[in-house]
Amino acid sequence: MKPIGVGVIGTGFMGKAHSIAYSASASVFGTGLRPNLEIVCDLSPDRASQRATDLGFSRYSADWRDVVNDSAVDLISVCTPNDTHAEIAIAALNAGKHVWCEKPMSTNLADSAAMAAAAKASTGKTIVGYNYTKNPAVTHARRLIESGVIGEVAGFFCRYDVDNEADGNRPWSWRMSRDQSGTGANGDVLCHVISVAHFLTGSTISKVVGDYAIVHKERTDPANANATKTVDNDDMVSALVHFENGVHGHIGASRVTWGRKCGLRWEVQGTKGTIIFDQERLNELQLFTKQDDPATDGFRTILTGPEHAPYAAFLPNGGHSLGYMDVKICELHDLLTSIETGEKIWPDFDSALVIEQAMDAVDRSVISGAWEKV
Amino acid sequence: MKPIGVGVIGTGFMGKAHSIAYSASASVFGTGLRPNLEIVCDLSPDRASQRATDLGFSRYSADWRDVVNDSAVDLISVCTPNDTHAEIAIAALNAGKHVWCEKPMSTNLADSAAMAAAAKASTGKTIVGYNYTKNPAVTHARRLIESGVIGEVAGFFCRYDVDNEADGNRPWSWRMSRDQSGTGANGDVLCHVISVAHFLTGSTISKVVGDYAIVHKERTDPANANATKTVDNDDMVSALVHFENGVHGHIGASRVTWGRKCGLRWEVQGTKGTIIFDQERLNELQLFTKQDDPATDGFRTILTGPEHAPYAAFLPNGGHSLGYMDVKICELHDLLTSIETGEKIWPDFDSALVIEQAMDAVDRSVISGAWEKV
Amino acid sequence: MKPIGVGVIGTGFMGKAHSIAYSASASVFGTGLRPNLEIVCDLSPDRASQRATDLGFSRYSADWRDVVNDSAVDLISVCTPNDTHAEIAIAALNAGKHVWCEKPMSTNLADSAAMAAAAKASTGKTIVGYNYTKNPAVTHARRLIESGVIGEVAGFFCRYDVDNEADGNRPWSWRMSRDQSGTGANGDVLCHVISVAHFLTGSTISKVVGDYAIVHKERTDPANANATKTVDNDDMVSALVHFENGVHGHIGASRVTWGRKCGLRWEVQGTKGTIIFDQERLNELQLFTKQDDPATDGFRTILTGPEHAPYAAFLPNGGHSLGYMDVKICELHDLLTSIETGEKIWPDFDSALVIEQAMDAVDRSVISGAWEKV
Amino acid sequence: MKPIGVGVIGTGFMGKAHSIAYSASASVFGTGLRPNLEIVCDLSPDRASQRATDLGFSRYSADWRDVVNDSAVDLISVCTPNDTHAEIAIAALNAGKHVWCEKPMSTNLADSAAMAAAAKASTGKTIVGYNYTKNPAVTHARRLIESGVIGEVAGFFCRYDVDNEADGNRPWSWRMSRDQSGTGANGDVLCHVISVAHFLTGSTISKVVGDYAIVHKERTDPANANATKTVDNDDMVSALVHFENGVHGHIGASRVTWGRKCGLRWEVQGTKGTIIFDQERLNELQLFTKQDDPATDGFRTILTGPEHAPYAAFLPNGGHSLGYMDVKICELHDLLTSIETGEKIWPDFDSALVIEQAMDAVDRSVISGAWEKV
Incomplete structure (x- = not known):
């Protein structure tokens, strides 16, 4: 060492x-x-x-x-x-x-x-902290997809909803200004969705049509409780997407959703199966495959365990649960391994730039009202 | 009687x-x-x-x-x-x-x-069989929304995925021909989504941008096992939508999703709460409201019971579960009541036509590659 | 016909x-x-x-x-x-x-x-209305068990909790009198548990040790709001059980459990797998089998469908959900078939008597404070 | 520091x-x-x-x-x-x-x-590693119970099932010998159940009647693949229990349950509500309280967050998930705080001894075939 x-x-x-x-x-x-x-x-x-x-x-x-x-x-x-x-x-x-x-x-x-x-x-070596792709449940999903367990990927659907600004009584902040912060839910929340989209499909988003919604249009001025200031970036963002490899899907994000604390949910539909994940239950993967007997088929809940590297570095028995911090350690481990071995890592600044380009294409599409290429 | x-x-x-x-x-x-x-x-x-x-x-x-x-x-x-x-x-x-x-x-x-x-x-009197709006859990959701329990509606998100044609080995059928059947997942599956969208929001879709995907592009010719025929309507359909009342959202449907048997799932996000539903668990509603103490808040699973009319006509105790057929009886009961009382019923042919118009707008948008008004 | x-x-x-x-x-x-x-x-x-x-x-x-x-x-x-x-x-x-x-x-x-x-x-011909054994999900479970999918049955665990009398403010009723009603949760709720136990294991309970609890010991006298009457039968009942075929387990029931509306939950553990069921989601069966690849194993949620007779008599597609009333129709169909064909049916009065004997053994055990044979 | x-x-x-x-x-x-x-x-x-x-x-x-x-x-x-x-x-x-x-x-x-x-x-200062009581979700449950949110505790029900020895093909080990290891599931698994029972009820088990089952009675001799050795301690253990404060309940554990990886599930039923927990979803607590409107009541899923000390020491936002290792850090923090402040800690050797005494009473009860005092 x-x-x-x-x-x-x-x-x-x-x-x-x-x-x-x-x-x-x-x-x-x-x-x-x-x-x-x-x-x-x-x-x-x-x-x-x-x-x-x-x-x-x-x-x-x-x-x-x-x-x-x-x-x-x-x-x-x-x-x-x-x-x-x-x-x-x-x-x-x-x-x-x-x-x-x-x-x-x-x-x-x-x-x-x-x-x-x-x-x-x-x-x-560089890495950008898109840590929802570093969870052993998610890297396992990627391996399953790569190995064809669900056939060809046919559809990718993902939302990430959080409640950070759900309360309309929360005062205005710089995050709600396009000038000071750029886009809202797009830059802050949807970026995670796009990182997951690229990671799981092994492809990149090539074309989008997007939409914004501002749910709380005026908020109290933090400097003057009797005045309000205008929110001018997106509380919610949605987009239809096409990927380089031909997959279609839709994505969305919100910073104003009551009840979703870390509500990243994705579904990858393939020609031979489906995989579903919910970040609020980050140790579980739902898998359905065509191979099963119709009388006993069903989504199976895979609990992360030592079969799903690098879980075993943390815990010898399945079902004992990793947490957010453990996944951050996995992320660091990827970076350290890359430094040690010289191997390329994902998402380095190169790959993360493509995520930013997709976010930008969504933004351009909202403005143009048309499909936009990434 | x-x-x-x-x-x-x-x-x-x-x-x-x-x-x-x-x-x-x-x-x-x-x-x-x-x-x-x-x-x-x-x-x-x-x-x-x-x-x-x-x-x-x-x-x-x-x-x-x-x-x-x-x-x-x-x-x-x-x-x-x-x-x-x-x-x-x-x-x-x-x-x-x-x-x-x-x-x-x-x-x-x-x-x-x-x-x-x-x-x-x-x-x-007329009624069209959009029965997923007749379930007491769903009519209760509508009543909750109308009475402001989740504040103003801010976002509507819904998919309906089924596995009818998921198996690529199933032969070609007339349903897969735009000529013979019109649209695919749009006409057959998304129509339910739009009915639910209109019912729950109390508004109608006014503007859409849509997308189709054909997942299994060639299927065996049922008349000749050595030949294939081309599928030329949508296996999957997605759309971003705006409603008359200003709500934004996205909708989608698929006839080729492994594992979803009756996978209609919707989520209504409001300024004070969120309601979620999954048709495969048709006796449950998930509700989160701002009013709760943050230390004990969380989505609550409401089991349909006698508090949710007309459940009590079937069963005196909650949690005993209605089934698909019971909901069909609710649908009939609405029609019979309308015949008896002369009151307007939803969705009669007038209201159902608006659902068809939204389906048509999605179809036009896919062809034009642009947002289309309903 | x-x-x-x-x-x-x-x-x-x-x-x-x-x-x-x-x-x-x-x-x-x-x-x-x-x-x-x-x-x-x-x-x-x-x-x-x-x-x-x-x-x-x-x-x-x-x-x-x-x-x-x-x-x-x-x-x-x-x-x-x-x-x-x-x-x-x-x-x-x-x-x-x-x-x-x-x-x-x-x-x-x-x-x-x-x-x-x-x-x-x-x-x-006779039949007693233990309808929780007539659900196609449950009869499918029985078939899976009989065919060895989970190996030899090793443990049976079941509770049935309801909220009928959960509110301590509800007045006293004849149901709360041992004299007028016999046992409480034992006779009224646990009987269902025992019916399920016998049906799923294909055996009968042979030996028990039981326990009662009276949670609300005094309730308002319905005839005099200023007085109370004593509850002298069981609000809750629990028992350890042995079956004729050597299986061990425990069972329990309650009429005073907040939040459980129809809370019958059972788990059959076998030497090669496990099956779980929850009556409040009566169209779902959870199955885990040893045969699966450890990297993708997990409880699978089987949605009842046409593969699970007699579901197809009601609905042609899976996941569309039967309800309580449909299961009652299944129960009747069993009886009518028996009348038509002369074949023995379960549970006829003979088999139901064995259920009553197990209830009685639990009652005797509570009184004796010792294990009792059925 | x-x-x-x-x-x-x-x-x-x-x-x-x-x-x-x-x-x-x-x-x-x-x-x-x-x-x-x-x-x-x-x-x-x-x-x-x-x-x-x-x-x-x-x-x-x-x-x-x-x-x-x-x-x-x-x-x-x-x-x-x-x-x-x-x-x-x-x-x-x-x-x-x-x-x-x-x-x-x-x-x-x-x-x-x-x-x-x-x-x-x-x-x-001493502490014994019963870490399932150190999870912020669980300490929050304890606080809810103490503060009367579910009224008086009426019933405690808990099982802990794991799959460590579920495979009958695993060879015999010293853990399966009463001589070398003492009890089986009782000493190794049920001890956790009892720790949770004492922690949540704020009382201790006073009286038990227990039962053992040996599911795989012979296993391959690790020293001789052609021979077997006898398993003579418990694969499964169950008990009915009474607590000092009058609560009744039942507990159980198994080391041979397919599909349960860390299957500790408990339910505390009170006179005004119910709390449920599943260790495989350790960031969630299910709470039902009488206070809710019957039309919108239901078990709510509380996601652990900063409202549940000491979660905020790890993460500023709810729903981001702690893992097993984080809970171990909470356990250590309790010990370090005790060392620093001199305050008593739970479970120190004194309190842990009472857990051992309950395990011993279960063992004695199995041998005597009668209820035994702790």
Whole structure:
């Protein structure tokens, strides 16, 4: 086991998640690279100091450049607001670091393309945090699809609904401004759907027609309780999609759906079977195959277990359940393996750029009112 | 209780279902009109005779005109192939009969419009058999929505997937020919989705953009096992939709989905809650409302019971489960009540025509590649 | 198709259910005996008259002897309070009638034994209404078990919980008196569990140790809102059981469980698989078998369909759902078939007596505090 | 944050789980004691060395006494075979260490009692690894019950079925010998059920009547493929139980159930509601309460989220799912908090001894064939 120095920029939900993954991954997988938690960065020096203690880092800084320039650091986590990803990630790549960047890549296609170009020009490995593709249940689904268990893929259908902004009494925020945040549910939620679409079908979306809905059109001005401000980006987004390999489907996302906490649900329909998944039950896969006796056929609930790599690195018995954090560790393990072996990883900045392009095509289609190519 | 003479034309699945409903409805509801099973019609005299015995009719005929002209008959069930609905239903209406017609109305918009015109010109009551709107769980959902339990409706999402043609080894049939059958999944399966969409939202679809997929493009020629014939209508259909009242959503249907036997699933998202339903569990409604304490909130599974009219006509205790046939009896009861009271019923030929128009708009949109108004 | 004259005694939930079954069974099954609804009986002449009209009987009476003595009647439904079953059923059998008696047989073992003796001495066919064994999903489970799909049966576990008396504010009733009603949850609810136990295992319970709980010990006196009366029979009953064939298990029932409306759930564990069922989803069977590939194994949800006789008599496509009433029609069809063919039927009075004996053994065990033989 | 030196004895599933928990707990909870991974012990020096590297320990040994005598170690994990727990735990307590011992305490009541006595005589804090009580969904259930949301507890019903030995082709092992392993499913699986029973009811089991079943009576001798050896402890165990506070219920466990991977399911029935849980869906709680409107009542599926402490230490949004390992971290956090604050913790050796006593009473009852007091 060789050490690898890591630095984390940003200490919110994702900064913490990356740090926990760094602490646990070597113990879980027991081979390869062991992360050393070198330096953590937060805009507030006090918070940076506190997080260094809590999360077990040796050093801290309030300036992300200190992380990029730290010679003990080989791998950098970019867990800052989306509009800062590009600058930091490009600097890190230029400094010869590997980069683990949170999703989405950035807030516009130009920035994302620049990130992909920087990755191509560097020796660093990259990955974007589309972690719903790293769950052993989902990678198993991909293997089943690849091996033909459900025949040719015929249809892909997926929604991701969350309740973040479901309450119309929540005040206006910068996330609800197209100017400040870009698209709404498209950029923030649908991106996950597209990552799953590409991963599971082994293809990419080539053509879309999209639609937006703004459900809560006015929200209280946080600066003035007697005034309201206008929401001008999408609370809901939907699209019909075609894939390069000929598959058709539809996708959708919402940030205003009561009752869905992490409501990513997908269904892959094939010529010989169907696979269904619900992220709120992330240890279960539903599979139906033509091969079964009609008198006893039915969707079977596959509980993730040691047959579904890399579950066995965590737990020896099936049905004991992985959690969100474990899947984040799987994601890190993919990146570390790529760094160690030199093998290509998915979704690196190149592949993630294609996800961003699909999001952009949906946006263009809503504006044009017509089908748009990716 | 007053008697009402009934005749049934067509003795397949639906003809039998109508007949059983006629036999049981008075016993279940215990009031109003009691159907007398006068005459049944099937193209084959032998089969007509046999079915008269089995189903308890007094007379039979191989000519549907005998039913239309039978003076003891007040109400006629049209359960024949779709392309014969218009002629029979119009003749029945012109003869002063009430008409219970199976879905869809016909195979083209002109015929459907003629049926609606005949209904308007007649004294007969009409209903089209969109029975997934007659289930007490579903009518209860409608009442919840109307009374504001989930606030304003914000999104409507629905698919109906069945496995009728999922097996690519099934031979070609006339249903797979646009010439002989019109659209495929659109006309046969999506029509149910649109009926549910209109019923639940209390609005109608105004604008669509649609997409078709043909999954099994060639099938064995039933007349020649060594040859194939081309499928030229839709195995799958999808559409983004806008409603008159401003709601957005997406809908879809498939006749080639492994594992879905009666897979109609819909979700109505509102500004204060969400309702979900799955036809394969037709006695359950899932409801989430904002009003709940966040620490104990969650989708609740409402089991249909006596609180959900007209369940109590069937069973005194909740959770004992209605079946498909019971819902067909509810449908008949709506029609009989309308005949008795003179009140308007939904979906009569007028309302069902709007469903057909939405199906047609989807079809036009696929051809034009653009959004189309209904 | 031959006619068979039927009479129904008692017009509550079960009297109505039997009547509807009589009206519909010939149409559903299309062969054999067609019931003629001759005479219905209720203690109140007015109600009897009204029910005759509603349910379609030719005659009515307020005296059950009129039904027993009616020469046009071949088959009699006994749907009266439990403590009257024995007298009526025995009289009917002595008069040469077939008898469809509701469960349980009676309120004490002596009466039940007398009923079984009368049945043995007569030419009439008998059946007791343990209808949860007549559902095609359940008969399919029995066939799977018999054919060895789950190997040797190793364990049987079942509870039936309902909410009839869950609310402690409901007043005292005769059902809560051991004197007036016999046992509580044991006689009223657990009897169904035992019927299922015998049916699925193909064996009978041979030895038990039981336990009672009275959850609401005092209830308001219905005659005096300021006073209470003591509940002295079981709100809940549990038992460990051994079967003749060596299987072990446990069973339980409750009449005071919030949220369970028809909560009969059973699980049969075998040496090669497991089958699970929940009556509130009566069209679904859960099956797990050893034969599956460990990477894709899991409980499969079998939706009842035409592969599961006699579902196809009702509906041609799977997943369309039977309801409680349909299962009652299946029960009647079993009885009519037995009458037509002379074949033995389950559970006739002989087999139902063994169910009553198991209930009695549970009761004796609670009193003795020891294991008791059936 | 203060450091605390930890040592782990045993490096199987549980030794690894404890080690990962030690690595991650400070990052997750961000306060209190930060574990330093000092020394790990395995009987094989090679494996001990390898595990020290993998899991991040500073030192290793093949002799557990080296851990007990290590002055840098404050807290010791006992993750060895059950029959060694007592000796190691007592030595650790005598050496002034805190002890985190895996379940069950030991293989006989005398050893367990000695462990509890040693704990009482020491300054060390203890906890036994009944981790199914540490899940935020389950602690939330306990809080709901304590606060009267379901009224008075009326019934407790629980089974824990696993498939560890379901395959009759698996060879005989020492676990199947009463001599070498003590009871079977009782000691290994039912112990979890009893821990949950005590935790949720806030009471303890006072009286039981039990039953064993040996499903696979002969298994292949691992030393001789042509011979078999007899299994003489329980594959399945069931018991009726009474609690100190008057609650009745039944419990059961099996090590031979096909399809159940981690099949712990419990149901607490109260006078005003019901709570249900299934460990295979460990982020969900089912709650039904009397307070709801009958027309919209139903079991609600509560997804664990930040409202359910200490979920928020892991994830800021609900529905994102904790896993088995996260719950193990919760368990450790309870122990560390107890060490830091001096407060009593559950289940320490004292409380765990009562669990062992209930297991023993079940065993005695099977032998005596009678109800036995705990």
